[in-house]
Every structure is written in structure tokens, then in C-alpha cells.
Amino acid sequence: MSDFLTRFAPSPTGRLHLGHAASAFHVWKAAERAGGDVLLRIEDIDQTRCRPEFTVGILEDLAWLGFEWADTPRIQSEHFQDYDRVVERLSELGLTYRCFRTRTEMAAEAEAAGLAPGSPFTGQPLPAELEAERLSQEAPFAWRLSLDKCRDYLGPDYDRLSFDVRDLDGQTRIEKARPDLHGDINLTRKDAPTAYHVACTHDDALQGITHVIRGTDLEDAAHIHVLLQTLMGWPTPIYTHHPLILGPDGQKLAKRFESQSLASLREAGLTPRDVKRLAGV
Ligand code: GLU
Numbered sequence: 505m506s507d508f509l510t511r512f513a514p515s516p517t518g519r520l521h522l523g524h525a526a527s528a529f530h531v532w533k534a535a536e537r538a539g540g541d542v543l544l545r546i547e548d549i550d551q552t553r554c555r556p557e558f559t560v561g562i563l564e565d566l567a568w569l570g571f572e573w574a575d576t577p578r579i580q581s582e583h584f585q586d587y588d589r590v591v592e593r594l595s596e597l598g599l600t601y602r603c604f605r606t607r608t609e610m611a612a613e614a615e616a617a618g619l620a621p622g623s624p625f626t627g628q629p630l631p632a633e634l635e636a637e638r639l640s641q642e643a644p645f646a647w648r649l650s651l652d653k654c655r656d657y658l659g660p661d662y663d664r665l666s667f668d669v670r671d672l673d674g675q676t677r678i679e680k681a682r683p684d685l686h687g688d689i690n691l692t693r694k695d696a697p698t699a700y701h702v703a704c705t706h707d708d709a710l711q712g713i714t715h716v717i718r719g720t721d722l723e724d725a726a727h728i729h730v731l732l733q734t735l736m737g738w739p740t741p742i743y744t745h746h747p748l749i750l751g752p753d754g755q756k757l758a759k760r761f762e763s764q765s766l767a768s769l770r771e772a773g774l775t776p777r778d779v780k781r782l783a784g785v
Contacts, residue, residue: 508540510715512566512573513704515547516558519765520565522782523719523749529785530672530746531717532571543711544577549703550696551581565766569776578711580703587698590706591647591691594735599653600691601629602645604638624687626651647691651683654731667730668742670715676742679726686728705729709738717744749783 512531514524535542546562548554559579566573580587594600605613605627614623627648629635638645655662665681690699704725708716716726726743733740751764769779 506538506540508535508538508714509543509712510535510540510717511543511545511708511711511713512571513545513547513707513718514562515550515554516556516562517550517553518558519561519767521764521766522769522779523764525565525569525766525779526749526783526785527717527719527746528566528569528571529780529783530744533785534715534717534744538715540715541574542571543575543713544573545707545711546577546579546581547700547703548579548581549584549587549698549700552695554581561767565770568766568770569779578707580707583703583707584697586710587702587706590702590732590736591698594649594691595647597657597735599650599657599735600647601627601650601688602635602639603627603648603688603690604630604635604643604645624685626688644694646693648688649691649732650688654683654735658734661734665730665734667726667740669726670742670744672744672746681730682727683731685724689728701725701728701732705732705736705738708741709733709736713741715744716741717746719748720745721748746785 510531512528514520520528532542534540544566546559548559563577591600610625611621614621614625625648627650630638658665665683666678667681668676669679670676686701689701691702693699707713708729718725723745730740732738766779769782774782
């Protein structure tokens with residue numbers, strides 16, 4: 505029995521493209537080398553962007569490439585209650601607060617504080633009276649994780665948070681976690697019942713994932729994932745980040761590059777072997 509279990513976790517917001525294929529080749533190659541298994545997870549929590557027909561497309565494209573996964577795929581949109589329980593637990597621990605700010609308010613606050621747009625956000629709960637008023641007006645809000653509270657809760661352990669990073673050659677190093685890169689993350693969103701960091705860490709734990717292999721675009725995610733894992737008492741997998749395939753503009757491939765979709769490459773007569781060569785894995 506191998507102790508290596510990894511996953512491929514695409515979001516069905518479009519057809520898979522060459523970049524996804526490269527990621528999948530990295531995932532399955534690592535599992536094959538270790539004699540382990542791969543699970544498939546459909547990360548479709550954003551119901552405004554994800555569509556069931558793209559999930560069907562993902563299964564079709566992966567099967568065409570010859571990938572096999574253990575077990576039936578986990579479809580995140582069927583498990584929102586699981587993610588609610590995570591937020592409830594973190595709230596019971598006193599680590600969350602409701603954030604009523606709109607995007608515009610947040611941008612204005614950041615500007616007033618002299619921060620660059622998109623800087624990590626840290627905030628405070630509203631004073632109780634104001635919060636009660638907003639709630640009575642049914643104002644929408646998102647739950648956020650308070651890094652200040654997490655720091656108090658974990659004490660010296662907060663500064664000792666770390667995770668193992670394994671490069672593609674198998675060399676492992678320990679990286680100190682910097683949750684501050686993310687600020688007070690959203691645990692829910694005004695327009696979605698959960699957020700990526702919650703659903704992803706919950707499922708990695710539930711599915712017993714020992715190794716996470718994903719692109720360098722998600723390199724920073726582990727810094728907040730290890731905090732959530734520690735707060736929830738979940739194990740931290742080993743993380744590997746593979747290079748991304750870049751488009752002609754030097755940017756990472758996006759699903760809008762229809763010409764690069766696996767479906768269109770297949771239609772153009774390419775074989776799975778050709779795709780593997782193009783993916784360079
Ligand atoms: N669903 C994410 C994506 O498609 C991947 C998340 C992960 O591997 O943790 O980019």
C-alpha cells in the first residue's frame with residue numbers, strides 16, 4: 505500500500521487547455537513514480553462561472569489523455585454543508601468576523617492607507633451595535649478569518665507554521681509559512697457560500713491527500729492552507745509547484761485561448777502523445 509495520494513482539481517469554467525494537460529501530466533507522473541494514486545476533484549464552488557457541461561468536458565478530455573483516477577470524482581458543489589461546518593468551527597474558536605465592506609469601500613480604504621490595489625486586507629469586526637443594524641437590514645456580508653485572532657489563538661506556534669516543499673527532482677525543503685501574504689482571507693463570499701481556501705483544504709484533508717502538485721500560480725496558497733490545516737487539526741500535505749506553460753504573450757494560458765483547448769487540439773488531429781510532447785512534461 506503506497507502512502508502517496510494526490511489529486512487533480514480543475515475548476516469547470518471552460519474546456520481544459522494545454523496548461524491543464526501539463527498540470528495533469530505532472531500529477532499523474534508523480535503518482536506513477538511513487539506507486540500512488542490520483543483522485544479527481546471538480547472545484548465548482550463558483551456557481552456563476554462553473555458549468556456542468558465543462559465538467560463533462562473535463563472527464564472526456566482526461567479520459568482521452570489516458571488518465572485514470574481512483575474512486576468517483578468529488579464534486580464540490582454537492583458538499584457546501586461540509587464547508588459551512590468549517591466556517592462554523594472557526595467561528596466557534598472565535599477566529600472569524602463578518603465583513604460588510606463592498607469592493608469599492610475596500611479599494612478606498614486601501615488607497616487611504618497608502619496600499620497598492622489588491623494588497624492583503626486585514627480588518628476588524630464592526631462595533632456590535634453597527635453590526636446588529638447591518639444584520640437587521642439584511643446587508644450581505646462575507647466571513648473572514650482574522651489573522652490577529654489566529655496569532656493570539658496559536659501563540660508561538662503561529663510563527664512556527666511551516667510546510668514541506670518538494671521540487672520536481674524530489675528534493676524537499678522546509679518553508680516557513682507566511683499567512684500574512686493573504687491577510688484576512690474570505691471564508692465565504694457575498695456571492696458564494698464558500699471560498700477556495702476552505703473547500704480545498706477541507707477536501708485535501710477529507711480525501712487523505714498526502715501530496716499536492718499544482719502550478720506555481722498557486723505557490724502562495726500553501727502559506728494560508730497550512731494555517732487552516734493547523735486550526736482545523738488537519739495534516740499538511742507535501743507541496744510541489746510545477747512551472748506553467750506560457751502563452752504567446754508570456755502570460756499563463758487562460759481558458760479563453762480556445763485554440764489551445766484540448767478538444768480543439770484533438771479535432772485538429774493531435775494525439776495524446778502529441779499533447780504530452782507539447783506540454784513538455
Ligand atoms: N481549482 C484550482 C484551479 O483550477 C486548482 C486548485 C488546487 O490544485 O489546489 O486552478
